[in-house]
């Protein structure tokens with residue numbers, strides 16, 4: 436958003452603009468601090484990569500900074516750890532009055548994982564989730580036939596060799612959000628983040 440600068444500005448106008456810029460700066464800095472916190476379960480991803488950091492607000496009047504997190508799924512034990520990490524890092528960065536709140540609506544979906552996040556997952560040998568094609572919530576139906584959604588029908592390429600000839604070994608991997616797969620081409624097992 437670019438607003439042309441007026442040719443003449445009162446001192447009060449300039450002070451007001453400087454103040455607004457200052458506030459934006461503080462919010463941006465707080466965002467950057469919270470955004471860099473790693474996810475406890477997928478530590479190669481930051482909360483920003485994962486789409487878990489929903490917003491950061493700073494309040495000039497009382498000096499508070501509020502970070503909003505959208506947990507990956509309700510009851511996720513990692514939520515408390517994420518919130519504590521964000522709180523600790525913001526305090527370490529000099530913010531004294533820190534609040535971490537949960538925002539459950541709209542709910543988190545694997546579609547919120549950024550392109551950078553998907554790249555980092557693949558680099559770590561974890562197959563990223565496929566895009567969910569419909570707005571329907573809940574597990575993707577695995578019925579064989581024409582009722583399969585595009586997401587369920589899409590192959591899961593092996594993160595090691597790229598082959599599409601892969602199979603699921605177990606619905607649950609080392610954490611509830613991952614499934615254990617195997618590549619039939621290179622024989623390597625791998626984990627993949629399940630779509631939600």
Ligand SMILES: [Zn+2]
Nearest residue numbers: 593596618621
């Ligand atoms: Zn492979």
